[in-house]
Amino acid sequence: MxxxxxxFKIKKKDPxxxxxxxxxxxxxxxxxxxxxxxxxxxxxxxxxxxxxxxxxxxxxxxxxxxxxxDLVVNMSDFFDRYKEIFPYIIENNENGCIKKRNHIQSISQRNKLNGLYGCILCACCSSSCPSVWWNTDKFIGPAGLLTSYRFLSDDRDHGKNFRLNHLQDSFKVFKCHNIMNCISSCPKNLNPNRAIRKIKIMLLKNMLNLT
Ligand code: SF4
Ligand code: SF4
Ligand code: FES
The missing domain is CATH 3.10.20.30 (Beta-grasp domain)
Structure with missing residues (x-):
C-alpha cells in the first residue's frame, strides 16, 4: 500500500x-x-x-x-522561475528566419543529455532548498537549473549565449551554496547540484570571454 x-482513505472519511x-x-x-x-x-x-x-x-x-x-501549495513562483530558463530548444533564427529542418543528433551528443531530462517538476528539490526559501523570486532553484543545463548541453540548441547572458547575475544561479538537499530529495535520483556547478563554470568562462 x-x-x-x-x-484517499482519509478523503473518503473527510471529503x-x-x-x-x-x-x-x-x-x-x-x-x-x-x-x-x-x-x-x-x-x-x-x-x-x-x-x-x-x-x-x-x-x-x-x-x-x-x-x-491542506497539502495543496501555490506553485506559481516555482513555475515562474522555470519559465525563466526557456525550457525548449532555441532555433537558429538568423535574419529573423527560423529554419525548418530535422534536428539530427549523434549518439554521443545524445548521451550528454543522460541524467538531465528526467525531471517531473515535482518541486521536491526546490522545496528542500534554503536558498529557494529566501530568494524565491530571484533564484531559479535546482529544478529549473537542471533543465537549463540540459538545454545548454544540447548541440541542437542555438541559444547558449542568450541563455548564459540571461543567467548572469548574482541570484539566478549563484544563490546555490552547495547545500545539496536537492540531491537527497529528488525522487527521480537526479543531481541538480552537479548541473548547477557546471553552469557556474560556464558563466565564469562567459564572463572572462574564455568560451
Ligand atoms: S545544492 Fe544548491 S540548489 Fe541544491 S539544495 Fe543546495 S543550494 Fe539548493
Ligand atoms: S526533485 Fe527531481 S524530479 Fe522533482 S523537480 Fe527536482 S529535479 Fe525535478
Ligand atoms: S501522482 Fe503522479 S507522480 Fe505521484
Whole structure:
C-alpha cells in the first residue's frame, strides 16, 4: 500500500481533505509533499517502508510554498522561475528566419543529455532548498537549473549565449551554496547540484570571454 492510498482513505472519511494527485506512478510530479521530514511522492512511497523506520507517518505540504489548502501549495513562483530558463530548444533564427529542418543528433551528443531530462517538476528539490526559501523570486532553484543545463548541453540548441547572458547575475544561479538537499530529495535520483556547478563554470568562462 502506498501513502497515496491512505490519503484517499482519509478523503473518503473527510471529503474536504485536499491534495494533488494524478498519474499514481511517479511520472506526473503532482503529489510532492513532506513525508516524515523528507520530501517525496506519495504515490511511490510505501507505507510499509515508512512504518519500518518510524511508528507514525506525518505528512505536511511542501516547505517554503504558500499553503492553499491542506497539502495543496501555490506553485506559481516555482513555475515562474522555470519559465525563466526557456525550457525548449532555441532555433537558429538568423535574419529573423527560423529554419525548418530535422534536428539530427549523434549518439554521443545524445548521451550528454543522460541524467538531465528526467525531471517531473515535482518541486521536491526546490522545496528542500534554503536558498529557494529566501530568494524565491530571484533564484531559479535546482529544478529549473537542471533543465537549463540540459538545454545548454544540447548541440541542437542555438541559444547558449542568450541563455548564459540571461543567467548572469548574482541570484539566478549563484544563490546555490552547495547545500545539496536537492540531491537527497529528488525522487527521480537526479543531481541538480552537479548541473548547477557546471553552469557556474560556464558563466565564469562567459564572463572572462574564455568560451
Ligand atoms: S545544492 Fe544548491 S540548489 Fe541544491 S539544495 Fe543546495 S543550494 Fe539548493
Ligand atoms: S529535479 Fe527531481 S526533485 Fe527536482 S523537480 Fe525535478 S524530479 Fe522533482
Ligand atoms: S501522482 Fe503522479 S507522480 Fe505521484
Amino acid at each position: 502506498m501513502l497515496s492510498d491512505v490519503l 474536504t481533505f485536499s491534495f494533488r494527485i494524478s498519474c499514481r506512478q511517479g511520472v506526473c510530479g503532482s503529489d510532492g509533499m513532506n513525508i516524515n521530514g523528507r520530501n517525496g511522492l506519495a504515490c511511490i512511497t510505501s507505507i510499509k517502508d515508512l512504518l519500518k523506520k518510524c511508528k507514525k507517518v506525518v505528512v505536511k505540504p511542501l516547505t517554503g510554498f504558500l499553503i492553499l489548502k
